[in-house]
Amino acid sequence: MYNILIVDDEKIERSGIRMLLKRMGIELGVFEACNGKQALEYLTSDKNTGIGHIDILLTDVKMPFMDGIELIKNVMHNDISLKTIIFSGYNEFEYAKLAVKLGVKDYILKPVDPSEFSSTITGVITELDEEHKKDEDYNRQANFIKQYYMYTLLNSGDASGILDNGDFLAGYNRLALIEFNTDFFGKYDTGEDIFKEITGELDYQYLNLNPLQSVIIFSDKSFTADGNIDKNIEEMFTNIHDYIYRKTGQFMYIAVSGLFNDYHELPQVMDAVDTLMNNKFYETGRYIFSDNISEDTPVLVQIDDDALMKQMKQDIKMKDITFLRIHFDALCKKYRGQSNFSHIYIKFVFSNLLKDFYDNIPGADEAEFGREIDRLYKSEDFSCIMDIVNNYIDLLEKSFGKEPATSHREIETVKNYIHNHYGEEIGAQQLADMVYLAPSYLSSLFKKETGQNLSKYIKQYRMEKAKELLTGTNMKIVNISEQVGYPNVSYFVQSFREYFGISPQKFRDQGELS
Numbered sequence: 001m002y003n004i005l006i007v008d009d010e011k012i013e014r015s016g017i018r019m020l021l022k023r024m025g026i027e028l029g030v031f032e033a034c035n036g037k038q039a040l041e042y043l044t045s046d047k048n049t050g051i052g053h054i055d056i057l058l059t060d061v062k063m064p065f066m067d068g069i070e071l072i073k074n075v076m077h078n079d080i081s082l083k084t085i086i087f088s089g090y091n092e093f094e095y096a097k098l099a100v101k102l103g104v105k106d107y108i109l110k111p112v113d114p115s116e117f118s119s120t121i122t123g124v125i126t127e128l129d130e131e132h133k134k135d136e137d138y139n140r141q142a143n144f145i146k147q148y149y150m151y152t153l154l155n156s157g158d159a160s161g162i163l164d165n166g167d168f169l170a171g172y173n174r175l176a177l178i179e180f181n182t183d184f185f186g187k188y189d190t191g192e193d194i195f196k197e198i199t200g201e202l203d204y205q206y207l208n209l210n211p212l213q214s215v216i217i218f219s220d221k222s223f224t225a226d227g228n229i230d231k232n233i234e235e236m237f238t239n240i241h242d243y244i245y246r247k248t249g250q251f252m253y254i255a256v257s258g259l260f261n262d263y264h265e266l267p268q269v270m271d272a273v274d275t276l277m278n279n280k281f282y283e284t285g286r287y288i289f290s291d292n293i294s295e296d297t298p299v300l301v302q303i304d305d306d307a308l309m310k311q312m313k314q315d316i317k318m319k320d321i322t323f324l325r326i327h328f329d330a331l332c333k334k335y336r337g338q339s340n341f342s343h344i345y346i347k348f349v350f351s352n353l354l355k356d357f358y359d360n361i362p363g364a365d366e367a368e369f370g371r372e373i374d375r376l377y378k379s380e381d382f383s384c385i386m387d388i389v390n391n392y393i394d395l396l397e398k399s400f401g402k403e404p405a406t407s408h409r410e411i412e413t414v415k416n417y418i419h420n421h422y423g424e425e426i427g428a429q430q431l432a433d434m435v436y437l438a439p440s441y442l443s444s445l446f447k448k449e450t451g452q453n454l455s456k457y458i459k460q461y462r463m464e465k466a467k468e469l470l471t472g473t474n475m476k477i478v479n480i481s482e483q484v485g486y487p488n489v490s491y492f493v494q495s496f497r498e499y500f501g502i503s504p505q506k507f508r509d510q511g512e513l514s
Contacts, residue, residue, distance in 0.1 A: 002128060003029035007039040007059035007071065008087075013110070017058065017087075020117050026125065028056075036066030040074050043082075054082050056124055061088040072102045083124045087112060148440065150207045153263070154215065154270045155443040156428045156455055169205060169263035172217045176237065177255045177273040183211035184250055202236070210444055217266070220259070230290070237288050253277065256290045271456060309353065314451045316360050319400040322419065324393060326464050328353075332386055347377050350385050357392040361399050410435035411449045414442070415457075422462050423485045428454060462486070463499045470508045477504050 004021070006014050014032050021028055033039035036059070043054060057075065061068040072084055087108040105127075106120045146168060185208050204218035223232035237254045244252050255276035257269045276289045308331045315324035331353075335346050351373055358369045372388055379385050414431050431454070432439040446454045462484040469480045478489045486492035496504045 001027045001029055002055040002125065003031065003053060004056040004058060005031045005033060005039060005042065005054045007033045007036060007057065007063070007068065009034050009060065009063045013060070016112065017117075020112065020114055021121070023114070024118055024121065026121070035063045036068060036071030036074075038065075039071055040066065043075060043080055044078055054080075055128055056121075057082050057084045059084070059086060061086060069102070072104065076102065083128065085120060085124065146205070147207055150205065150215075150217070150266075151209070151440055151443075153266050154207070154209075155447075155453060156267070156439070169217060169266075172205065172219050172263065173259050173261070174218050174220050174233070175257040175260070175266065175269050175273060176216050176218070177270070177277055178214045178216070179253045179255075179277055180212055180250055182250060184248070184252075185211050185214060210448065215270075217263075234288055234290075241287055251287060253287045254289070256288065258290070267455070271453070274453070274456075309356075311451070312353065313356060316356065316396065318450055320415070320450075321393070321397045321400060323460075324396070326460075328389065328393065332382075335382065346382070347379070347385065350389055351376055354389055354392055357389070357396055361392070361395050364395070410437060410442070411446055414446065414454075415450075418458055418461055422458070422465060423483050425485065426458055459495065459499065463496060466492070466496060466504065467500070467507070470504055477508075480504070 006017050008014050008017075011034075014034075018030055018032075021030060031042070031054070033042055039057070039059065043057075057072075059068040059071055066074075068086060068088070072086075075082065075084070084102070084104045085106045085108060086104050087110060089110040105124055108117060108120060150169070202218060202222050204216045207215045207217075209215060220229045220233060223229045223236075233256060237256070241252045241254070244250060255273040257273050257276075260266070260269050308327050311327045312324055312331075315321075315327060331349075354369075354373065354376065358364050372392075376385055376388050379388070413435050417431065417434065418426060428439045428443060432442040435442065437445070443454050446452075446457070450457060452460070466480055466484045469475055469483060470477075473480075475483070477493070481487075481489040481492035484492070486495065493503055496502075496507070500507060502510075
């Protein structure tokens with residue numbers, strides 16, 4: 001609904017205009033002023049008067065204190081956006097000419113002709129409708145481009161060519177990943193509106209990644225009131241969680257990043273909060289996670305187990321034997337030679353893993369499985385446990401060869417290409433073109449199918465291949481770097497250290513990761 005302000009020093013004239021507007025049957029908020037001075041006060045201090053934004057100014061010319069022409073000049077000077085119509089008993093050319101210069105939409109003579117008045121008001125409202133639609137279309141398109149820019153930046157890091165720059169992200173220094181266990185953002189009509197409702201004046205950028213996840217990028221400067229920034233941020237997200245739970249019965253999980261200095265760091269920040277989000281699978285009763293969680297707490301024993309178990313379940317689902325063996329090897333490395341873990345606990349972990357494997361082997365012999373579980377619990381050394389589980393991985397591999405993969409064919413094509421060309425330059429656009437998909441859609445599909453970002457998957461495969469070359473060959477590190485797709489050996493060393501927590505040379509010297 002639009003608002004109109006009628007300005008005339010004659011009350012009977014204002015009442016007459018009100019009557020004509022009512023007769024037209026158009027929904028308008030109608031307000032009055034008895035002269036230009038009062039009208040200008042309304043227009044420049046609308047928060048104090050309760051009027052709200054005025055869309056149409058309908059003003060007489062001759063008035064005390066401030067006439068209509070002076071009022072219009074002041075409106076222009078204060079850069080107030082509205083449509084202006086003059087109605088006056090003065091049919092003078094000079095007024096009409098001046099009105100045109102001041103951008104007046106129309107000039108109505110008194111006494112007002114109802115037909116002419118109706119036509120004028122209808123024309124102005126039509127013009128307002130068209131302008132609002134044009135603004136909405138522009139804002140919608142601009143918002144889509146911003147969303148696409150953020151999505152591409154977070155998934156691949158290369159958002160060049162989408163916008164001239166990402167300056168709309170400047171000033172933000174925190175990222176929060178919001179995740180549900182159900183298709184919350186697809187099922188419920190919520191999304192950004194829910195955050196606006198709760199966060200109030202908080203300045204942030206919102207992005208829905210998929211039905212399960214959304215991201216908000218914000219500044220912690222909004223939380224400096226009492227100096228306890230982390231506590232205030234946690235309090236805000238607790239309020240959001242509680243509100244959503246009351247409204248939908250759904251649990252929401254939030255992973256909050258540490259500070260970052262530049263929005264170009266967002267791909268790395270996204271990877272960090274994505275890793276943080278793994279905590280939700282093993283810390284029951286907790287739904288807010290931040291990067292200041294202590295790495296020395298005993299719960300990390302269970303964290304590593306559950307994270308690897310989750311990854312192996314995903315590997316089985318995707319029929320990805322390569323990464324199933326990689327993740328199983330990581331689990332074995334954790335326990336091999338360790339004396340601070342109970343043998344019963346280790347056997348319990350690996351028996352659960354064996355059960356997952358058995359459940360996914362069609363036609364597996366239940367009696368044989370029972371004997372293998374019994375043998376596992378009677379094992380006297382760790383290598384025996386590994387042999388039992390490895391045997392079931394071999395059985396899984398054979399069964400995978402007999403059944404088609406359940407994932408999208410495009411994802412299998414992309415994974416096979418990465419496995420065969422990891423030593424070459426590989427980009428999201430290149431992979432997307434290969435399977436005739438948009439890069440953003442491929443990234444989203446890949447994450448949904450594999451549980452990993454595309455760039456993270458490529459890096460992980462390259463790092464594992466580099467590890468094989470370091471332990472199984474005498475190749476120079478600079479040559480290994482090139483072989484696994486890193487022409488810049490310094491960047492390779494940095495990436496290897498970030499992934500394994502140790503430099504390639506130290507890894508080779510030690511023979512295995514500690």
